[in-house]
Amino acid sequence: MALIACAAALAVSVCGCAAPAGAGPAQAAAARFLDAVRGGQGAAACALLAPEAAESLAEEEGGCARAVLRLGLPGQGTVKQVAVWGDEAQVRLSTDTLFLHRFAKGWLVRGAGCRPDPPGPYDCEVEA
Template sequence: MACLVACVVLGGAGCGVAAEAGPPRAVTERFFAALAEGRAGEACALLARQAAEKVAEEEPCDRALAGLGLPAGGAVREVAVWGDEAQVRMAGDTVFLHRYADGWRIRAAGCRPDPPRPYDCEVEA
């Protein structure tokens, strides 16, 4: 509890428990690596079920995801983890993830800020 207090009070908005940042960061990096190397099916497997279903509304997920032309992720700049939600800011994109029973999955990718409204995302659950 003392750690959480110090973290929240002294840290910034992205403070969200550094030890927990690893898994969502790793999933995000695998997602963009798979896309960059033409393994869209593998990238689809890293999407949250609802996001994958939405992408695959008109054609199979791998083809639809490859066709979206998501920006290259690039280097990870910041990871924020709060509860079961995470945001990974990269040089070329911002990604939102949710922690499910079987691990972190991407809920939204290809996101552009649109303050004060939510991010406008190409892929969204």
């Protein structure tokens, strides 16, 4: 959660700027994850999660593939903003906010189903 708090603070600092380098791949990774969830493809969605996030869901009954589908993530929405700083990214949709990390194999989702939770930064259904 501390990483998500830090990521949110950094994302706020880049508001109003042009889309940073890496925004396209991060946005595409978020879209693939949400498409898998919307399509009922739990195993595919779990493959797009950061290892820590997938492990946290794997502990649920039925494993990650079933758990990620039971969360009721929005799965769609209009992209409002993509912020990238280094190996971290935030994709804000009209219905959800996702946090991603760039690993050697590409962008993976660290947090999904995230909503602002004042006074804290975000409360996420899926988090690493």
